[in-house]
Amino acid sequence: MDDGFIPLVAILGIFIGLPWIVLHYITRWKTAATLTNDDETLLEELYQLARRLDERMDTVERLVASDNPEFRPARIVHDREIDNQPLRELDRMLAEKGRTSK
Incomplete structure (x- = not known):
């Protein structure tokens, strides 16, 4: 069970977590740049x-x-x-x- 859990967390982190963080901060950057x-x-x-x-x-x-x-x-x-x-x-x-x- 431990052998399948670590790769699953790594895959979810790479394909879901990382894009979410990048898109989140891109959105923050765009809204902060306007008057x-x-x-x-x-x-x-x-x-x-x-x-x-x-x-x-x-x-x-x-x-x-x-x-x-x-x-x-x-x-x-x-x-x-x-x-x-x-x-x-x-x-x-x-x-x-x-x-x-x-």
């Missing part, structure tokens, strides 16, 4: 916050530049086309996402 709705909402809120902060920085820089003509901002120039293009692309993607989710 959840909460993640997407958080990213959208952070994006909106970054845009508002950018607008505020532009305002502060304009105020400082009006008081001190020698002031040179060390950051991106306001409303430069090359800087605004990625922002427009993000706005377009958010608009598409909003249309598809409704």
